[in-house]
Amino acid sequence: MAESKLKRTQRENHKRYKEDVKREGKPFFPYAMFHDTIMALVVVLVIIALACVWYFTAKHAKDGVGALGPLTSAKADPGTTSFVPRPDWFFYFLFYLLRVFKWPDSVFLGTVGIPTILLVLLIGLPFYDRRTERRLLRRPVAIVTAILVVLSMGVLTWKGAIAKESVGAENVQFVPAWAKKQGFEDNAKAVAGAKVFASLTCMTCHAYLGAGSSGPGPDLSAIAKGGRGAQGFADYVAQPSKFGNNVMPAFADIGADNLAALGEFLNASKGATATKK
Amino acid sequence: MAPKSARRRQLEAAALYPLDWVEERTGLVGGIKYFLFRHVPRDTNWMQTLGAATLTAFLVQTVTGVFLAMYYKPDPQNAYSSIQHITHEVTLGWLVRGMHKWGASVFIILMFFHMARVFLFGAYKYPRELNWIVGSLLLVLGMLEGFTGYLLPWDQTAYWATAVGINLNATAPFLGPFLANFLQGGAQIGPDTIARFYSLHMLLIPGGLIGLIVLHMYLVVRLGVTSPPWSPTAAGRERPDESKPEGARQGLIRSGDGQDEGH
Known part of the structure; x- marks a missing residue:
């Protein structure tokens, strides 16, 4: 019964949304597209700027390590090495989770368990958060969860970045x-x-x-x-x-x-x- | 004047002829017109350009990736030297490689920002649930692109990060060891690993990404862009003053389990 009421509200809200957009909205071109185009230009310029800073600072650095790191490290050598394995930055949080869960029994939690649970929670979000309310101040659980997720990902990423592996x-x-x-x-x-x-x-x-x-x-x-x-x-x-x-x-x-x-x-x-x- | 306007009409007809020809056979012109001139809410803001920004970063990756693939050699003997060749000898090769390398990070960051925007706006709610799922899959595929691409320069950073990454896959129950073995193409990282990662990185995963991006954008156009939830003129806002059929009004008020009323 409650389910069908929720469905009816959802459908009515969306119907009203469609009517409002048709009556009061602005055409995508040129209005929204103008903003999108400026943003696209900014993105391309930022990428080019990163590439330039990376290349020119590394090229002129004596040890080959520029402001954004070296152009490449030494050629891969499966045999003798004292190289510290480190993933790309967006895997740092997973990398650090491995240090939270100790070998050998619970390491599976850090490598597969927690990431799988997080992924299921992420994909399932629209199915367990079923309220129609969209305003942030009226979604206290959502806002607190979001802050906690951002904080913990940030801390794990940062800890992963500074984790001291011995050389x-x-x-x-x-x-x-x-x-x-x-x-x-x-x-x-x-x-x-x-x-x-x-x-x-x-x-x-x-x-x-x-x-x-x-x-x-x-x-x-x-x-x-x-x-x-x-x-x-x-x-x-x-x-x-x-x-x-x-x-x-x-x-x-x-x-x-x-x-x-x-x-x-x-x-x-x-x-x-x-x-x- | 009359001859001139007749000529003008002819010119216009000639210019439009190819468009009409295509439209008659595909209906694509109408589709593009619909895409461009569809209405979006009046109060959309800059945060809602993050999707377009993410798409731009993806396009940068595809274009630079195509050029890198013209010079890159996916085997352990030549991979490192071909990267050196691209960086130091090919005209503007450093720029293309640099844009691909840093564009990857920008792409991932923008995906997270875009996702945060959708979350803050509550834009994953009915009827946009499926598009949230498609977006989540895009995020996973994007990170897999990062993982597979990281090995390709075949330097120490790449090799050891991938060695650890593959071994972490192997800890998964049942499928883990098989997955690790499949990724490596054997018991250890070797010539087959680099070819596999290259194939996944530039055929399978990008194919999936492009397909899902098309679906993602189709759903955006079909379902519409949400207004910022705090906007006083948000599209779809409730209007208590407006006279509506009695039944509809009551249905609105009773619904939402007490969460949606009183504003």
Whole structure:
């Protein structure tokens, strides 16, 4: 009953709208189209201006990084790299959600769960907000929700933008301290593995003795307790998907020597407490 | 004077002949006339140009994208060097690439602004629900364009962002690993990945975008543009003073579950 009343109001409102527009409205051309054309020109000019600032400041900068970033970074290199993975800016909020949900059980929420729920809520909006009221001050729930959504997206985007991922070159300096704490100073292969670990992208997803990133991967300080053994760790890192891990990238490209060293290093990582013997 | 006006009539008939010819066979001229001279509410404002602005950014992407595709080579050996060639050697190549790169961000920002405008105006409500859904799908497809396009320069930024992105897809239950495998064209990012992303980026997703944009604009023209809700002369406003048939008035007053009355 209420449903049919709502439908009748909606239809009457729209009929009245159509009549009003026909009687009182202005033709799209030239009036509205004039504004649209000016706006279109502004958009094209802004895009051209961004392209010019990006190109000319980068071209004349000594390090090739202009006001809007470099023209390109170095050529893609799947093997050795200490590159910090970072998505385009409009995915920063998703990128940061991964840090909110910790590996491994709830990471699925951040990668797929929450985005799917948000998308369903977005698409379904006209179906759960069924009132005919359009004025903002009479839509308190809508206005509060909108403010919360904008704020949280803004904060997540900003946090994603400034999230500090450690850079390989900085992490290598920790290696001697790690070797001392973990007690593998005299194991040359493990020390070499620690250097590989520090200079690859490992620490953008993993923490190690307080350094690196706390997510989405687990803290590896005491990973040896898992008891995989040096060879087991090397195999795991080479192709994590073989072990049911579909999140971590494969590192088979870094070569057998690096993998073996890395395995030795992980197998020597018994947690800082192990040094008290 | 008489001969001159006869000649003028002839000229006009000659000029209009192609239009009449097309109109007789397609009806398109009438459609365009309807599109241009349809009425919109008198009180539409600058916020309502955001849709046209978004469309403009999309057109910039298609035009610059066509030119980039003439020089870009979608395989791991040549992708990076072809981007370098476009940026540093091709005449105005830097401008075309720069406009495409930055136009993408402008396009996404404008989609969000346009969506915010529609939300603030309550313009997603009856009878425009479907157009809100079409718009939401356009936003998703636009972001997928961003994701697939990001890999193509084949530099470190591109490669590692995509490696992480694909691995995040893989965490989805059931379909995730298959989707990741499909996107990569194998167990790892390689030659097939770049070709797949290129194909999605310039054939499948833009095709979907263009189709949905046409539907989006058709619905805008059919359903009309909303007035700003605060406007005292908004089209479709209720007029308590106007004498109306008794039944219609009562229907209006009783309806809306107590939300719409009293203003």
